[in-house]
Amino acid sequence: MTELALSPQAPVTGPPLLEARGLTKHFPVHAAAGAAGGLGGWARRGPGRGPVPRGRAVHAVENVNLSLPQAGITAVVGESGSGKSTLARLLARLLTPTSGELLLHGRPARAHGRRDYARQVQLVLQDPFSSLNPVHDVRYHLTRPLRVHGLGGAASLDEALASLLERVALTPAGQFLDKYPHELSGGQRQRVAIARALAVRPRVLLADEPVSMLDVSIRLGILNLLGDLRDRERLGILYITHDIASARYLADTIIVLYAGQVVESGPAVAVTDHPQHPYTQLLLSAAPDPERGEAVELRGRGAPPSLVTPPSGCRFHPRCPHAMAVCSQQMPGLFRAGPDHLSACWLREQAAATPGNLAPDQGGGG
Amino acid sequence: MSAASAAPLLEVRGLRVDYGVGDGAIHAVTDADLMLHRGEVLGLAGESGSGKSTLAYAITRLLRPPGIITGGDVRFHPEPGRCVDLLEADAEQLRVLRWSQISVVMQSAMNSLNPVMTTGSQLADVLEAHRPGMSAASRRARAAELLQMVGITADRLGSYPHELSGGMRQRVMIAMALALQPQIVIMDEPTTALDVVTQREILEELSDLRDRLGFAILFITHDLSLLIEIADSIAVMYAGRVVERAPAGALFRAPRHPYSLGLLSSFPSLHGQRRRLAGIPGSPPDLRQLPSGCAFHPRCGYAVDRCSVQVPPLLRLDEDGGRVAACWRQDGSAPPPPELAAGLHGRTSASAAGSSLPDRTQAPRAPAARADGTGAGAEPVAGSSPGGASADLGRAAPILGSQP
Numbered sequence: 001m002t003e004l005a006l007s008p009q010a011p012v013t014g015p016p017l018l019e020a021r022g023l024t025k026h027f028p029v030h031a032a033a034g035a036a037g038g039l040g041g042w043a044r045r046g047p048g049r050g051p052v053p054r055g056r057a058v059h060a061v062e063n064v065n066l067s068l069p070q071a072g073i074t075a076v077v078g079e080s081g082s083g084k085s086t087l088a089r090l091l092a093r094l095l096t097p098t099s100g101e102l103l104l105h106g107r108p109a110r111a112h113g114r115r116d117y118a119r120q121v122q123l124v125l126q127d128p129f130s131s132l133n134p135v136h137d138v139r140y141h142l143t144r145p146l147r148v149h150g151l152g153g154a155a156s157l158d159e160a161l162a163s164l165l166e167r168v169a170l171t172p173a174g175q176f177l178d179k180y181p182h183e184l185s186g187g188q189r190q191r192v193a194i195a196r197a198l199a200v201r202p203r204v205l206l207a208d209e210p211v212s213m214l215d216v217s218i219r220l221g222i223l224n225l226l227g228d229l230r231d232r233e234r235l236g237i238l239y240i241t242h243d244i245a246s247a248r249y250l251a252d253t254i255i256v257l258y259a260g261q262v263v264e265s266g267p268a269v270a271v272t273d274h275p276q277h278p279y280t281q282l283l284l285s286a287a288p289d290p291e292r293g294e295a296v297e298l299r300g301r302g303a304p305p306s307l308v309t310p311p312s313g314c315r316f317h318p319r320c321p322h323a324m325a326v327c328s329q330q331m332p333g334l335f336r337a338g339p340d341h342l343s344a345c346w347l348r349e350q351a352a353a354t355p356g357n358l359a360p361d362q363g364g365g366g
Numbered sequence: 367m368s369a370a371s372a373a374p375l376l377e378v379r380g381l382r383v384d385y386g387v388g389d390g391a392i393h394a395v396t397d398a399d400l401m402l403h404r405g406e407v408l409g410l411a412g413e414s415g416s417g418k419s420t421l422a423y424a425i426t427r428l429l430r431p432p433g434i435i436t437g438g439d440v441r442f443h444p445e446p447g448r449c450v451d452l453l454e455a456d457a458e459q460l461r462v463l464r465w466s467q468i469s470v471v472m473q474s475a476m477n478s479l480n481p482v483m484t485t486g487s488q489l490a491d492v493l494e495a496h497r498p499g500m501s502a503a504s505r506r507a508r509a510a511e512l513l514q515m516v517g518i519t520a521d522r523l524g525s526y527p528h529e530l531s532g533g534m535r536q537r538v539m540i541a542m543a544l545a546l547q548p549q550i551v552i553m554d555e556p557t558t559a560l561d562v563v564t565q566r567e568i569l570e571e572l573s574d575l576r577d578r579l580g581f582a583i584l585f586i587t588h589d590l591s592l593l594i595e596i597a598d599s600i601a602v603m604y605a606g607r608v609v610e611r612a613p614a615g616a617l618f619r620a621p622r623h624p625y626s627l628g629l630l631s632s633f634p635s636l637h638g639q640r641r642r643l644a645g646i647p648g649s650p651p652d653l654r655q656l657p658s659g660c661a662f663h664p665r666c667g668y669a670v671d672r673c674s675v676q677v678p679p680l681l682r683l684d685e686d687g688g689r690v691a692a693c694w695r696q697d698g699s700a701p702p703p704p705e706l707a708a709g710l711h712g713r714t715s716a717s718a719a720g721s722s723l724p725d726r727t728q729a730p731r732a733p734a735a736r737a738d739g740t741g742a743g744a745e746p747v748a749g750s751s752p753g754g755a756s757a758d759l760g761r762a763a764p765i766l767g768s769q770p
Contacts, residue, residue: 079561185649215413216588216632220645227642242561249634249643272636286566289636290594290618298566303531 016067023100026057068236075251083260122197128189187218266341276343381438409597469543473555475535486523533564605661
């Protein structure tokens, strides 16, 4: 049996490959977009297109710190609108942060040229049905990045393509090189998309919901592929997902995002087995779980807040079953809940004062 | 869960649906057998292309060309002793039955709601069409009541779909489906596009409403792990065929078809040791070029020679026919592989909360990989008959055509 092939709690040391410090992204809102969280016009509004009325903005990502170590998978878990895809785009430098710092190999991202940065940090998108160009074959998709980055000499090109496809377990390569996206299954398309990202030999892979469009029976193949890439090629991988069970399965570290803010982070099993933040507990209690014996009790119903006018203090406080006065006044800092396990919750501060007070082991107790 | 003894509400037998005609026809549903009882939640699980949505559209006769029903029976029993053959029903009969007896909730609420009508007028529209005697005021009152039933305040009657969140839209769809108090609600991936918290809230409401109103649900989804929690019984489809049917708990604890086993092993667990899962090798077949014999055999770790030659019928695995599986390894000629005989997951009873959960996250292995457990050595599992299928399978017989 291949027990522990996923190396839980992989010893992750060394300086991070990619690090974000206080990363923040606000999207300016057009005046016509309305107050009730409508995001109507924001996307059309580029910089330099005139002043933004009244300074309204969607607070999509707020003060996020994270570091992607070599040979480690960091999962970002959150619901739609939590800012997880914006975070991926910030890390890929497709968006310019409003504030905060991005460090690659310890040096500011700006110090790397755009092309050099793209060579080291690659993004894999959610939908392999739209991220591949339908009028081009696999060979074209894989050759482009090599050409653009000046990596493929004509002589070694075929070899390079074959080894790329081998790395994503599409063999024999000859069978796939001349295929068009419509001739491939969803899983195979996603493998091609990953191969395309791997073509430039990046150090960091940002995978934005890479399996959510795929059939259940082939998801594991892609997840295991990401795990193998971490182990074999020592890639630093950011795995963005809404499925906390798959994050537990694959990742070394889990970061839980709510309304653009990190509410909890820590070793994957610690976060899912002993969730500290009430939002993480809510997420776990809502997740499908056939092993759950009794009915779920959802604590913290409702929906995420408007990010144009986010709640004061902790953004979860309007829904939080434990909310106290301080929660609506002040954003909690990150409190230590265990080794490398942090929770942005005032309860944690209390618990530190009175030991053993708060250990609501809700997620594992079913 | 004990609904199996009651009279069926909906019977589907040998249903076949093709897309197109002649040699090029795609057999989207082949010989599907289903039984839905009063107040039951029947889960229909399968991947894309397995025919689960086609089956639902065929049952409701909503299939669009080139979809053609080429065989089988769909019988609806609105009350004991009365039977309507849905496949023979004419347009007027269907008009009366649809929505008032059988309603449908589609996956994409945004596309199911009319963007230029308020929720209130869409709800009233249903009532106006089916309850001609109702006054406008009472329609409005009923619409408000329906919204409140699904947890939306009545002041949302004047809202347009775009003013509602995804979860609220789906709730409006559910309210609309329940407007005429149907006996059957068919739900096609009703929560797939929603966040987990919203999904859970809606499922809870649905379960409360079912307890109160007593309708039966045909719940279609690809998410087997969710289905096990909410369904009474589950039918698993693969490549257009129902390959296994069982009570939800039994399917989870002790799947009998290799595909069900593989699907269950494709969902990472939220508990216990992390182990590498294998999923199912390969991908779902192209319906235009189905493998010979059992369509699953190229991906199956348990396949024997016969599997590539002959299509296995649904074999009865227990006395009352609550468990059936279409797998040659269950035909009684030889003990089935241990993983398909007892419970792979070896769960203790659900009441043993707090005790350490046994690990269920093992990958399906090739039979040879496990030399320690022959069929006889497989341990019995709480809740399933000891020895399971292996001992009694001398009697296993195809249930198709053997109606009581």
